Amino acid sequence: MAARIARIVPMYWVLTSLMLVIVWIAPSLKTTEFTVMQAVTSYFFVPYEVKQSGSYYPVLYVGWTLTYEMFFYAVFAVSLCFAEQRSGVVLTAFFVVLSVLSLTRPSAYIFRFLTDPLLLEFVLGCVFGWAYRSGFRVSRWTAAVIIVAGGLGFCVGTPTSDMAHRVVFAGIPAALLVVGGIVMEAAGGWTGSDLLQQVGDASYSLYLLQAFTIPAFARVLTRADRLRLLPGDLICLSLVVASVLVSVLVYRAVERPIDIKLRALRRAHRQAQGARNAELEKHATTLTQRDRGM
Structure with missing residues (x-):
């Protein structure tokens, strides 16, 4: 859980904050009104219902899938308490049952969120993951x-x-x-390539930044092509290429340094904890030997 939080949270919080700053500086860019509660729940991956649409979008709207991911991580962490062979069955059964409950068409948004059949897509990933580990x-x-x-x-x-x-x-x-x-x-x-590897490394930044890059570059292209001479396919391709380039730059300048720093902190924490545990074990052994008169 610590590894997942360290990997997901920093960039999401940075860009959520950036989105709030942008709409505060330029209110005309807002497509909806952000409430204080929506902002708070956005930072903590809690589903918040947007009344206008009946959906649960955070301030950084693409983060709605991260809300599901965090829910999945929590359930998966609990499943680790079971034996490995049973955890797969328990995890799959849990999400299948939740998805079946969607047939009851719950009205409360939190239950609509928790019973969305979208959860079955996590099951598909789990099933293949277990099959691949088993030698498929x-x-x-x-x-x-x-x-x-x-x-x-x-x-x-x-x-x-x-x-x-x-x-x-x-x-x-x-x-x-x-x-x-x-x-x-x-x-x-x-065998892949260095270029594809770089794009893959930057995929999380790309996922989050699309909320900024696509609207921004679309505005630029719209102003540059006032006569609408550019074909739609070329515009879409341009948006994709521009978004990828920006994401790679942001990954190198922001996401990767943060990730490296947090990994180092976690590693240092584990080493310090290991040293403390070793010292406690040594102390306990000394006391035991003393009690036994050794």
Whole structure:
């Protein structure tokens, strides 16, 4: 839990704070009114219902998935209290039961949040994770088929704005793409590249910064292309490339230094704790030997 918090929280808090500063300085950029309670719950990954939309978006709106992730991390941490073979069953059963409860169409937003079928997407990841650890591997051709199936899955249907049937139309295809990519790499289908590695390292910054980069670059392109001469596909590609470049720079300048510093602090804490435990154990051994008259 400490590792997850150290990895997720710092950049999210930094950019949540930046979002609050921006809308305070330039109120015209706001698309909704932020309340004090919404700001507080945003920092602590607590779902907060936005009355206008009936959804639970934090100040940094892309962080709604992090709220689910933190919930998943907490449940997963509890599952570690069970034997390894049982933890998988317990974890899967827990999320399946919650998802089934969504059929009752709960009205309270906290229960809508906790019973969203989106939780099944975590189960898909867990199932593949356990299978991969158990030695699940396939040939390159089979991996290619899985990837193609995932790509085609996105063409079958489109999730609605309220994310109804999201697991079917987005979750399963996404899971197939991830599974296919990982087993393809395991089969030696590709070795990756330094460029892709850098983009992958910056993926968390990219995920958070899209709330800033896409609107900002869209405004720039809109003003530059007043006659609407640029094709939409080129604009989308430009937004993606610009967002990736900014994210890589922010990762190197902000996220990575923070991560390195926190890792060093955690490592030093573990070493100090280990030294204290060793000293206590030595002291206890000395007392025991003295009591025994040794």
